[in-house]
Every structure is written in structure tokens, then in C-alpha cells.
Ligand SMILES: Nc1nc2c(ncn2[C@@H]2O[C@H](COP(=O)(O)OP(=O)(O)OP(=O)(O)O)[C@@H](O)[C@H]2O)c(=O)[nH]1
């Protein structure tokens with residue numbers, strides 16, 4: 001009989017959500033199944049849905065499915081992510097993914113493997129290295145991500161193909177980055193700051209689905225897409241200028257200030 005060591009690594013899955021009642025229940029169940037099947041993480045893995053002022057049944061659906069629901073009234077994708085990271089209980093690893101069921105929880109082991117092996121500090125699922133269902137990524141999203149990737153390479157010397165939402169990082173490392181982008185600049189800022197701090201950033205191919213229902217807040221809306229594009233470019237510039245890790249006063253700001 002072979003003895004498998006009991007996994008010691010604790011983790012929380014942080015899912016920022018705004019009006020995702022159509023998908024969140026199924027997603028939470030998928031995440032739980034994926035975590036159990038992986039056998040890589042210590043029980044119990046916290047599935048933390050950060051509800052950012054949803055006006056639908058998101059919070060109820062998430063709680064019914066067994067998630068820990070955190071309410072964050074200050075708006076913003078990055079704000080919701082950070083609130084989820086800061087919330088207790090303390091864990092070793094943070095897993096981030098979107099609430100619309102576009103990411104595939106079953107692919108979690110692909111992201112965790114390089115992190116747990118110490119080969120990477122930030123592992124990001126790349127939809128462009130992997131695959132995406134027709135219509136799940138719009139041409140402007142693909143273009144925008146490619147442009148952002150070129151900037152990241154030029155400014156920070158880090159090579160990525162995509163700026164995907166499905167990612168894993170040790171919580172302590174993530175907090176030490178001093179993240180300050182509280183909207184859609186969050187995703188790219190994390191890569192920029194990790195690279196600037198000399199951390200190893202690694203991509204793995206993932207497959208991406210169309211959102212399982214509900215309404216797109218970004219890509220399906222021209223105004224929101226332009227605004228997100230602006231925030232993303234701003235994040236690249238700001239992260240270059242800022243010191244790292246952040247000084248204490250900015251850390252305080254990060255915890256308490258209204259959404260930027
Ligand atoms: N907490 C929080 N979550 C948000 C906010 N806006 C969007 N989200 C969530 O962030 C994730 C990404 O938003 P989406 O609307 O899926 O954006 P997208 O993936 O570009 O668009 P689609 O391709 O239509 O899915 C989803 O889980 C949303 O519920 C926000 O202001 N606050």
C-alpha cells in the first residue's frame with residue numbers, strides 16, 4: 001500500500017463577483033470538486049466569494065453552495081480581490097478566479113504544480129497558450145491583452161502571453177507586493193509588481209469558457225472596455241514609479257481608502 005502524505009498547504013479561493021447569480025452556485029460546487037480531486041491542498045479550502053454590491057441573488061446562491069460570502073461595498077474588481085485576500089482565516093495560498101464560470105476549476109492542479117514545486121511565485125492561466133471557446137474572448141480583448149503583454153515585456157522584462165484572471169500566489173508574497181490598483185488594473189499590476197520584485201512569473205495553458213449567464217461588466221461593453229484599458233495602462237506606469245514594497249502609509253491606504 002502506498003501512503004500519500006497529507007497535504008499541508010492551506011488555501012483560499014477568492015472569487016470577485018458582481019451580479020453572477022446565474023453561475024456562482026455551480027462554480028462554487030465545481031471548485032470544491034476540483035480541490036477535492038486534486039489532493040494538493042489541506043482541508044478545508046475556503047471558497048470565498050466577494051460580493052461587490054450585487055443586486056441579485058449572488059450572495060444567497062454562493063452561501064447555499066457552501067461558500068464563505070464577504071460583502072465589500074466599495075466598488076472595484078481589484079478592491080474585491082484585495083478584500084478577499086485580506087479576509088481570514090489566514091492561508092498559505094490564494095487562488096483567484098472570476099465568478100462567471102469562464103475559468104475551469106478542474107485545471108487548478110496545472111496552476112498549483114509549479115507554485116508548490118517552488119518553480120514559480122505567481123502562476124497565471126493563459127487562455128492564449130491554451131484555448132478559448134468561440135466568443136469567450138472578443139477580438140479587442142485579445143488585442144488589448146497582447147498590447148499589455150508587450151508593455152510588460154518592454155518595461156519589466158517579463159514574458160506573458162495573456163493577462164488572465166485565473167492565477168495562484170502565496171498570500172504573503174501577494175500582500176508584500178503592495179497592490180494599489182483597485183479596479184481592472186489589478187490583474188496587470190500583480191504581474192508588473194511581481195516582476196519588479198524579482199519574483200518568478202510563470203504561465204500555464206488553460207481553457208476558457210463563455211460566461212455561464214448574466215451580463216458582462218467589461219468586455220461586452222465598449223465604454224467599460226475603454227475604461228479598463230486605460231486603468232490597465234495606468235497600472236503599468238504606476239507600478240514602475242512606485243517603490244516596492246509599499247511604505248506603511250500606503251499599506252494603510254490600501255486597507256481602508258475608498259475605491260480609487
Ligand atoms: N467585485 C467585483 N467584481 C466585479 C466587478 N466587475 C466585474 N466583476 C467580476 O469580475 C469578473 C470579471 O468580470 P466580467 O464581467 O466577467 O468581465 P469579462 O470577463 O471581461 O466579460 P465577459 O467576457 O462577458 O465575461 C466577474 O466575476 C465579475 O462578476 C466589480 O466592480 N466588483
Ligand SMILES: [Mg+2]
Pocket residue numbers: 098100102211
Ligand atoms: Mg468574464
